[in-house]
Amino acid sequence: GQQVMQIPQYQHVQEGEDFTTYCNSSTTLSNIQWYKQRPGGHPVFLIQLVKSGEVKKQKRLTFQFGEAKKNSSLHITATQTTDVGTYFCFKGNFGNEKLTFGTGTRLTIIP
Amino acid sequence: ETGVTQSPTHLIKTRGQQVTLRCSSQSGHNTVSWYQQALGQGPQFIFQYYREEENGRGNFPPRFSGLQFPNYSSELNVNALELDDSALYLCASSSNLGVSNEQFFGPGTRLTVL
Numbered sequence: 354g355q356q357v358m359q360i361p362q363y364q365h366v367q368e369g370e371d372f373t374t375y376c377n378s379s380t381t382l383s384n385i386q387w388y389k390q391r392p393g394g395h396p397v398f399l400i401q402l403v404k405s406g407e408v409k410k411q412k413r414l415t416f417q418f419g420e421a422k423k424n425s426s427l428h429i430t431a432t433q434t435t436d437v438g439t440y441f442c443f444k445g446n447f448g449n450e451k452l453t454f455g456t457g458t459r460l461t462i463i464p
Numbered sequence: 465e466t467g468v469t470q471s472p473t474h475l476i477k478t479r480g481q482q483v484t485l486r487c488s489s490q491s492g493h494n495t496v497s498w499y500q501q502a503l504g505q506g507p508q509f510i511f512q513y514y515r516e517e518e519n520g521r522g523n524f525p526p527r528f529s530g531l532q533f534p535n536y537s538s539e540l541n542v543n544a545l546e547l548d549d550s551a552l553y554l555c556a557s558s559s560n561l562g563v564s565n566e567q568f569f570g571p572g573t574r575l576t577v578l
Contacts, residue, residue: 386566395554395569396507441506443567451522452497454506 357444357455365461372429374458376442385425386443387416388454396441396454399427434462467491468557468570476576477545485540485573489557495519496538497567498530501552513538542575550577 358377366372376385384403388396400409402418402425409416415428425442439459445452467490477483489496495514499507509522513532527543536557542549552574556567 388567395572396556396567397569398566401566439506445509451520452509452512454499454508457506 357442357453359440359442359455359458361458362456363459363461365463366432367463368434369431372432372436372460374427374440374442374460376425376427376455378423378444380423382422382425382444384444385418387425387427388441388443389438390441390457391438394438399440429460432460432462434464436460437462468555468568470553470555470570470573472573473571474574474576476578478578479545479547481545481577482541482543483545483575485542485553485555485575486537487540487555487557487570488537489555490568493557493559493568494536495558496532496536497556497558498538498540499554499556500524500549501554501572503551507554510540545577547577550575 356379360375364372384401386401387399389399390396400416402416405422406420407418413430417426427440429436439457441457442455469488471486487496497512498510500510501507510524510528511521511530512519516532529541530539532538552572554569554572556569558565558567
């Protein structure tokens with residue numbers, strides 16, 4: 354099936370360190386979205402990337418879409434305790450392909 | 465808050481029973497997607513409804529069925545419940561079809577099957 358793998362599965366960092374999660378698809382993506390899910394919460398939309406090689410920034414978060422549109426990354430600079438949660442990439446054009454979440458990367462912060 | 469509501473919040477059923485979960489989409493949104501999230505796992509796509517029609521389905525058996533109403537609210541029905549159906553059920557609403565768009569998730573319904 355259409356798999357979307359993320360690495361690492363878990364990441365523990367000291368507060369203030371950087372964090373990166375990588376998302377890889379077995380097929381070329383028309384676009385990719387990123388969501389954050391806090392413990393006990395629901396997924397919250399962060400961003401959508403559409404263009405090959407696209408880079409978008411939101412404060413300390415940097416999102417990249419690979420040139421081949423098969424991979425993406427999320428980088429957080431100087432993590433804070435509020436960054437705790439699981440980060441999912443997500444793919445799917447409504448009606449055209451199955452909506453698929455990546456396997457997720459769970460981030461924990463050591464104060 | 466996303467404006468997407470789900471009911472009930474929690475539910476306990478026994479094997480073989482049937483359950484109906486409800487979702488009210490955000491105002492102006494015509495598309496609702498349902499997901500199943502087992503503990504410690506990512507959400508798995510069940511199906512999507514657009515303007516009252518099923519518009520895509522994941523790898524779930526036919527005992528998972530749904531409806532969307534004229535006001536775009538939606539129901540998820542699960543028949544013949546199995547223990548593995550225990551999970552958080554999330555609905556998400558969005559506004560466009562054909563262009564992948566931001567999904568707004570509800571708080572979920574936690575279903576426990578005993």
